Amino acid sequence: MATAEAAHHDEHHGHPxxxxxxxTTTNHKDIGTLYLCFSxxxxxxxxxxxxxxxxxxxxxxxxxxxxxxxxxMTTMHALxxxxxxxxxxxxxxxxxxxxxxxxxxDMALPRLNNWSFWxxxxxxxxxxxxxxxxxxxxxxxxxLYAPLSIxxxxxxxxxxxxxxxxxxxxxxxxxxxxxxxxxxxxxxxxLMKLPLFVWTWLITAxxxxxxxxxxxxxxxxxxxxxxxxxxxxxxxxxGDPVMFQHIFWFFGHPEVYILILPAFGIISEIxxxxxxxxxxxxxxxxxxxxxxxxxxxxxxxxxMFTVGMPLAGELFFMYSTMLIAVPxxxxxxxxxxxxxxxxxxxxxxxxxxLAVVFLFTIGGFSGLMLAITPADFQYHDTYFVVAHxxxxxxxxxxxxxxxxxxxxxxxWTGHMYDERLGKIHFWTNTIxxxxxxxxxxxxxxxxxxxxxxxYALQFTEFxxxxxxxxxxxxxxxxxxxxxxxxxxxxxxxASDKVWDQPRGLEWTVPSPAPxxxxxxxxxxx
Amino acid sequence: MSAATEHSSANRRxxxxxxxxxxxxxxxxxxxxxxxxxxxxxTGLNGKTGVADSSTIEATSVDKDRWITVEFTGNVATGLPxxxxxxxxxxxxxxxxxxRTTYIAHNTSNRTVVGxxxxxxxxxxxxxxxxxxxxxxxSEQYLEPGExxxxxxxxxxxxxxxxxxxxxxxxYAFFNTEKFVTQKSVDAKNDxxxxxxxxxxxxx
Numbered sequence: 001m002a003t004a005e006a007a008h009h010d011e012h013h014g015h016p017x018x019x020x021x022x023x024t025t026t027n028h029k030d031i032g033t034l035y036l037c038f039s040x041x042x043x044x045x046x047x048x049x050x051x052x053x054x055x056x057x058x059x060x061x062x063x064x065x066x067x068x069x070x071x072x073m074t075t076m077h078a079l080x081x082x083x084x085x086x087x088x089x090x091x092x093x094x095x096x097x098x099x100x101x102x103x104x105x106d107m108a109l110p111r112l113n114n115w116s117f118w119x120x121x122x123x124x125x126x127x128x129x130x131x132x133x134x135x136x137x138x139x140x141x142x143x144l145y146a147p148l149s150i151x152x153x154x155x156x157x158x159x160x161x162x163x164x165x166x167x168x169x170x171x172x173x174x175x176x177x178x179x180x181x182x183x184x185x186x187x188x189x190x191l192m193k194l195p196l197f198v199w200t201w202l203i204t205a206x207x208x209x210x211x212x213x214x215x216x217x218x219x220x221x222x223x224x225x226x227x228x229x230x231x232x233x234x235x236x237x238x239g240d241p242v243m244f245q246h247i248f249w250f251f252g253h254p255e256v257y258i259l260i261l262p263a264f265g266i267i268s269e270i271x272x273x274x275x276x277x278x279x280x281x282x283x284x285x286x287x288x289x290x291x292x293x294x295x296x297x298x299x300x301x302x303x304m305f306t307v308g309m310p311l312a313g314e315l316f317f318m319y320s321t322m323l324i325a326v327p328x329x330x331x332x333x334x335x336x337x338x339x340x341x342x343x344x345x346x347x348x349x350x351x352x353x354l355a356v357v358f359l360f361t362i363g364g365f366s367g368l369m370l371a372i373t374p375a376d377f378q379y380h381d382t383y384f385v386v387a388h389x390x391x392x393x394x395x396x397x398x399x400x401x402x403x404x405x406x407x408x409x410x411x412w413t414g415h416m417y418d419e420r421l422g423k424i425h426f427w428t429n430t431i432x433x434x435x436x437x438x439x440x441x442x443x444x445x446x447x448x449x450x451x452x453x454x455y456a457l458q459f460t461e462f463x464x465x466x467x468x469x470x471x472x473x474x475x476x477x478x479x480x481x482x483x484x485x486x487x488x489x490x491x492x493x494a495s496d497k498v499w500d501q502p503r504g505l506e507w508t509v510p511s512p513a514p515x516x517x518x519x520x521x522x523x524x525x
Numbered sequence: 526m527s528a529a530t531e532h533s534s535a536n537r538r539x540x541x542x543x544x545x546x547x548x549x550x551x552x553x554x555x556x557x558x559x560x561x562x563x564x565x566x567x568t569g570l571n572g573k574t575g576v577a578d579s580s581t582i583e584a585t586s587v588d589k590d591r592w593i594t595v596e597f598t599g600n601v602a603t604g605l606p607x608x609x610x611x612x613x614x615x616x617x618x619x620x621x622x623x624x625r626t627t628y629i630a631h632n633t634s635n636r637t638v639v640g641x642x643x644x645x646x647x648x649x650x651x652x653x654x655x656x657x658x659x660x661x662x663x664s665e666q667y668l669e670p671g672e673x674x675x676x677x678x679x680x681x682x683x684x685x686x687x688x689x690x691x692x693x694x695x696x697y698a699f700f701n702t703e704k705f706v707t708q709k710s711v712d713a714k715n716d717x718x719x720x721x722x723x724x725x726x727x728x729x
Contacts, residue, residue, distance in 0.1 A: 108536050109536065109540070174543075175540060175544070175547075178539070178543060179536050179540055182539060183532060183536055209543060209546055209547055209550065211550070213550035213551035213553075213554060214550055214551070214554035214557075216551055216554070217551050217554025221555070231705060232558060234700075235643040235698060235700060236643070236700030236701065236705060237705035238705075240562075240565075243557075243558065246557065246561060250554075251554075308647070308649060309649075310649050
């Protein structure tokens with residue numbers, strides 16, 4: 001088994017160069033970079049799919065693509081963004097930052113780390129290749145509900161195997177994170193001294209270990225239902241399609257916190273730095289994160305209020321869902337209190353962090369609306385849901401990652417990013433994001449169903465606005481790509497501290513962070 | 526060096542525990558299947574109806590003051606070349622009294638087709654109090670080419686059903702079950718065994 005020693009041995013061998021360096025690397029910084037580049041690539045691929053969807057919805061009627069391809073795009077957009085962009089993106093941040101934040105020389109299991117990354121390109125090659133099989137890619141929605149997914153073609157099998165592979169990747173990554181945080185902390189780095197980003201990732205890693213295997217089980221059952229005459233979800237053989245939804249969402253709800261908790265961690269690092277104050281309510285932040293993680297296991301059926309549950313079930317899942325607003329509210333109030341009477345400056349990372357706090361809260365409130373069972377019967381499967389989860393996932397997770405990228409880019413590359421272009425990216429991104437998704441609330445409340453390529457005429461205006469916003473949002477990401485490339489290539493030399501008063505061990509190492517940091521553990525005050 | 530060894534054995538212990546947790550959760554995903562079925566059977570959720578023995582039914586008293594409307598419907602899933610309809614659309618029954626009706630099935634194809642009816646009762650609260658003593662849904666039905674058959678269901682609505690429930694809908698979804706038919710049930714059919722015993726269904 002590969003252990004921490006491998007990283008030390010590495011120094012005695014010559015470093016491979018070129019492509020081999022990246023294939024064989026066990027260095028947490030290299031692997032972090034690989035994850036982040038992979039995530040950015042998938043973000044652009046998934047974004048192109050979103051633009052196909054928005055192009056079709058620009059006008060009523062069918063113009064650009066046929067409905068079957070439209071369904072493939074909604075399915076693939078979600079799979080690529082969730083499993084390809086957001087999850088690997090956060091693992092990239094974890095790889096780069098966790099060892100540096102806890103004063104460790106590397107991740108605990110560097111060889112495993114290499115494997116967990118290199119599974120991903122194969123998984124996504126398989127997933128994306130399914131688009132070119134006979135009958136096209138998976139078109140059942142990313143939730144792969146039975147019985148529709150049982151009827152699909154070979155692409156569904158490829159999707160199932162791709163999910164198995166990315167599941168293995170995530171689980172290996174999670175194991176690595178937990179072992180690193182438990183066993184590799186510098187002396188004196190007590191658990192309650194960990195930076196909040198490390199805490200949120202520790203809890204996320206436990207969520208991953210708890211639910212990714214359940215997803216693997218669910219898609220395995222789909223696979224055997226499809227090919228081996230089992231009947232988990234087929235009533236003809238004594239199964240039940242609703243059971244798929246229960247098992248899927250037992251994974252699916254903790255999954256949405258897997259997508260957001262590390263974002264909370266990044267925000268909790270950025271806001272104190274630019275407020276020049278320590279994080280307000282550190283202990284409550286940790287407890288709130290753990291509370292959200294616990295609640296995530298008992299709310300899954302709020303995704304399926306309309307399947308015909310008894311009143312007691314609907315009430316239980318309604319109240320337990322609403323309960324999540326309490327720890328989430330604690331977090332939002334803590335961020336606001338951190339800024340209270342701070343000496344705020346508004347560099348790009350701070351702008352992103354502020355936008356996340358504001359826009360994520362909007363998404364949280366629409367989530368509360370969806371949690372109200374009787375109201376959910378109206379909102380279910382409409383664009384209101386689409387607006388809701390883009391407010392929490394795009395302006396929550398994705399924008400937190402962008403903020404984090406700007407925040408740590410100088411540490412990673414040793415160069416300051418272009419502040420002017422960063423701000424332009426922030427404003428175009430944020431304005432176009434709202435133009436894209438805010439009108440979708442109204443469309444949903446008026447009854448426009450999701451995952452349908454055509455719509456009634458009265459929805460035209462808001463769809464036109466939303467589609468124009470989407471193209472602007474897509475284009476604005478090119479600024480981001482340009483800023484990142486420019487920053488990697490050169491720019492003003494970043495100081496070790498980079499920012500005025502940052503907290504955390506990562507700011508005590510030189511910029512750019514050398515290949516090996518904390519070979520001897522730092523002293524923790 | 527000893528510190529590093531200590532480190533690696535601590536890592537190994539933690540990794541082993543986490544891997545065990547991963548496999549346990551994989552198993553838990555599958556364990557959710559029987560848990561879900563048991564939960565639905567006990568509570569009558571998801572329209573899962575109960576089975577009763579006719580001897581116990583005779584012992585229960587009939588509530589002569591109440592009439593409940595039972596509606597019958599059904600549909601055929603893709604892949605089953607049958608037409609089905611209930612003989613009567615609805616009937617009035619008294620709680621505790623045995624009632625009986627038939628569904629008419631017709632095989633529109635020129636081959637023998639085996640199908641199975643999966644019952645569901647709405648509203649869900651009524652499902653646990655809707656007991657069938659005899660039903661064509663207890664076993665596979667084999668229809669010869671072009672055959673039309675009347676299939677019987679005998680049921681009782683238990684007297685302790687909530688007073689606010691005045692209408693119950695019994696719905697059957699018919700599926701082609703060729704690929705699920707076990708050799709046992711085929712043998713049973715050939716031996717002329719009673720269909721109810723051929724393949725008792727835990728969910729009927």
